[in-house]
Amino acid sequence: MSAMRVMIIDDAALVRLYYRDTLERAGWHVEEALNGLEALEKLLRQPVDLLIVDINMPKMDGITFLNTLRRQSGPIAGIPALIISTESAPQDFAAAREAGANFYLVKPIQPDVLLAHVTLLCGAAS
Amino acid sequence: MNEFLEQFLIESRELIAQATDDLLALEHAPKDAARLDSAFRAFHTLKGAAGIMDFDAMGLVTHATEDVLSTLRAGDRAVTPKLVNNCLACLDQITAWLVAMEESEALPEEADADAAGLIARLIPSPRPEQPAPVPAANPGEPTLPAHAAAILQEQIEVLALPQDEGTPGRTAAAMRVMQNIFTRFGLSAPAAPTEPATEDTARPQRMDMARIETLVNLAGELIVVKNAYGHAVSLAPSPALTKLQAQLDRLTADMLRGVLAARVLPLRHVFQRFPRLVREMAASLDKPVRLVTEGDATEADKRIVETLFEPLLHVLRNAVDHGIEPPGQRAAAGKPSPAIIRLSAARQSDEVVIEIADDGRGIDPAAIRATAAKRNLATPEALAAMPEPELLELIFAPGFSTAGAVTNISGRGVGMDAVRAAITQLGGRVTLHSTLGTGTTIRFHLPFTIMLTRVLTVEAGGQAFGIPFEAVVETQQFNRKDIAAFGAAEAIIWRGKTVPLISLAATLNLPDTPPAGIIHTVIVEHGGEWGAIRVDRFGDQLELMLKPLDGLLSGMQGIAGTALLGDGRVLIVLELNEVLK
Known part of the structure; x- marks a missing residue:
């Protein structure tokens, strides 16, 4: 079975490195994007199995990105998405859910927690 | 409740059950060394658990019991009913303490005094040693981890969001996640039939029932969402939505089967x-x-x-x-x-x-005949001619003893x-x-599990009701002139058969507006009785998880149970026995 593909969408290089390191050690194939716009462009060329999305990003934030993604036609609209953000207010959770997030974790996040959630959220298109 | 206390309560109750079982067996077979060992181990582990929780009274009682059991093991003392009673009394006391701890998360003040009394009964001179430290109890092995349950729950929330242009994408993503979790935890596969296990192979089951119960309720709600989704799709059909709906149907059925298979307890x-x-x-x-x-x-x-x-x-x-x-x-x-x-x-x-x-x-068949005749359950001639299996069935007749x-x-x-x-x-x-x-x-x-009930929803007297689908023969419209009156009662001729016409609203004491032209009926057959139930209009067919009646409604005649509808209304599902009377 080919490795599952995850795209990390976060503007902070250190965060991307941390996730990438954790996930690659566990056998995942990792893609990166610095903001929502770049993620959309990359996804239209090559879909992945799971998105890890930050909320506060330049050019296109995570909520706008998810809203746009879920309204696409074709299979990329249904890629599961995990929000990992420092925002922890109930209205942030609600906004993420309405935009199309499948789960929400609050930073900082331990490697084992990240892996446990990524493993369950990642779903190949049927 | 704190996790340690929760685990302590679960484990202690299992051990108490084991020790009770062993002690009762020992009473009948005093020389059963395996049972004695098992009882000893159970008390020993209880003592260890008490030590971890700093629960001194329980530590002392279990320690004393363990001492008594070790004298039995050494052959210094024989098993007597009195000794078994004393040990059982200790277990009863510990059970009572556990209840108190569960309710107030604290020990009753008199626990130490109670402990002293029990120990005095067990051994004339108690040795108040500190309980020996033992290894920590094994943590439980939940079948569905908390984070998986949380993720599943979130997908159900996602599916319940109001409809907009993002709905197909969100639904597809949520279903991919759910599918993945089902696959990983083997939830979509129906539970494999298990061999009747013996006591020796039985493993203590420490599933977090509250967590599974939450999942079962969520699965029930998911079915409601699924039904509402189906309704929404029927208003604005599109090939993509219809395909998603079919997937959603399959997944919810799998999910319900899966969670119900997880909501099991050993007998x-x-x-x-x-x-x-x-x-x-x-x-x-x-x-x-x-x-x-x-x-x-x-x-x-x-x-x-x-x-x-x-x-x-x-x-x-x-x-x-x-x-x-x-x-x-x-x-x-x-x-x-x-x-x-x-x-x-x-x-x-x-x-x-x-x-x-x-x-x-x-x-004794003769005794049944005599009682049945006395209770007027059948005529003496019928009783005399009745074959034995049928006669035995009379025991289930109301009022028989x-x-x-x-x-x-x-x-x-x-x-x-x-x-x-x-x-x-x-x-x-x-x-x-x-x-x-x-x-x-x-x-x-x-x-093995509780099943889904399929119902036809109808409206009568301004309210929605469900009719169990297994009883529905067909829905049929009649003209006013098709109704035949038999005294106060009405009937219709349906396929050459005279079927009593029953107004659902009138039966349930709801405002009944007799229709001017076309009347809508549901033809039902239940327990050999036929009826044409007149309703105001027909609704959808739904699959529901029926909740038994509780509270004010419990004991109400004519109602089999209730279920929550997609729009938040409560649907009353009818018990046709009563309606057809």
């Missing part, structure tokens, strides 16, 4: 209460009786397991009171003492079969009809076999 939870109850019943009647339980690791739906106590208690009471002969009669018949009542369970494909078999006097005299143990006005009603309500059936002089066997055949 031990109810079986373990009986050895002591039977012991006490038998003692009060001066009948030496031994209850043997088998297959108590067999699993069934939690709701079934929890509902079984009363019916089983009733059948066991009957067995001890009426089935088992007084010791003199048994001896005269050359039967062994103690009498044996066997309570066993086994999984047979989709059924769980529970059997209560006694080696008592059996049921063959007891010559009312005793404290049975004869409290609850008959076998109540037992049959309880088992039928769970979707099961009861059978009875009896051989005069040899004994009686009663079997409960129960479904």
